[in-house]
Amino acid sequence: MRGNFVRLQALEEEDYKLFSQWVCPSKVSALARGRQDFATEDEIRKDIVNGSTRYATVVTHDGKKIGFVSWETLKYEGSYMLGGVIGDPELWDMGYGAEASLLLMDYLFHFKNAHKIQFINGLHNMRSVRFLIKNKVTIEGILRDHFFLDGEYHDAVISSILRDEYYGYSEPEDMIPKSEKQKIREELYEYLQGYWKEECFPKLLKQGEKIGR
Structure with missing residues (x-):
């Protein structure tokens, strides 16, 4: 999957080390995961290999790995939860994360026959909530005190977009x-x-x- 700024590719062995750096206690982890955890490279590898969540690495067109996107099948096949992070704060607000998310949505709707894509975003994450608003997803509700960060609880917004809604907004590129x-x-x-x-x-x-x- 390739866009104007980034492309998505399958995980490589070196990516587990990058993941452990990106999800360590930092502003990146606070915004991406809503929590602060220490995780070793081996722990990250084990979680990814044995877990139900799938990942793809976000790579710039000059070959730099800058983050990841993830998707997890929910109650039934065709219903997915999306996540992701751009690991370097200096690369935020440049369109990389938004395009990576849209590329993943194209992949799931256009090539995996997805019916519904869902998001859970902390209300402390300004960028992700603005992404939801800009891309006209349906707000389904508020999860109260869903994240604990900076010594206090934070609500989260749960939202989704259905297949027919997505095709009404955009026309993914055919393979x-x-x-x-x-x-x-x-x-x-x-x-x-x-x-x-x-x-x-x-x-x-x-x-x-x-x-x-």
């Missing part, structure tokens, strides 16, 4: 162009029509004649 798909359909239908007239129908007539005798 195979529509014109190419249409062309091969037309060629196949043309072949089948000729095949029916020249081979199938004459054979059926001959079989009918034999039965009639």
Whole structure:
């Protein structure tokens, strides 16, 4: 998955070390996870390998790994919870995180047949809440005292977007162009029509004649 600023790629061995750095107690972890935890590289690897959450690394077009996005299947296949983080605060507000999230949404709706994508964002996270508002997701409710940070509890907003809503807002890029798909359909239908007239129908007539005798 490739956008104007970043692309998404599968995890590599070196990414576990980056993850442990990005989620250590810091402003990055506070905004991305709503909590402050210490986690070793081995613990991160074990959680990712054994857990139900899938991850992709966010990479700039010059090859720099700057963060990750995640998705987890909820109650039924086709319903997902999204998350993610850009690990370097100096890269915030440059569109990288927003584009990475949109690329992941394109992937889930357009290639994984998702029906619903859901978000849980702390109300202490200004950037993520503004992203939700800007992209016209439906606010489903408030989770009271959902996160504990800086010595106090914080509410979270739970929101979602459905498949038909998403396609009403945007048109994801096809992996195979529509014109190419249409062309091969037309060629196949043309072949089948000729095949029916020249081979199938004459054979059926001959079989009918034999039965009639």
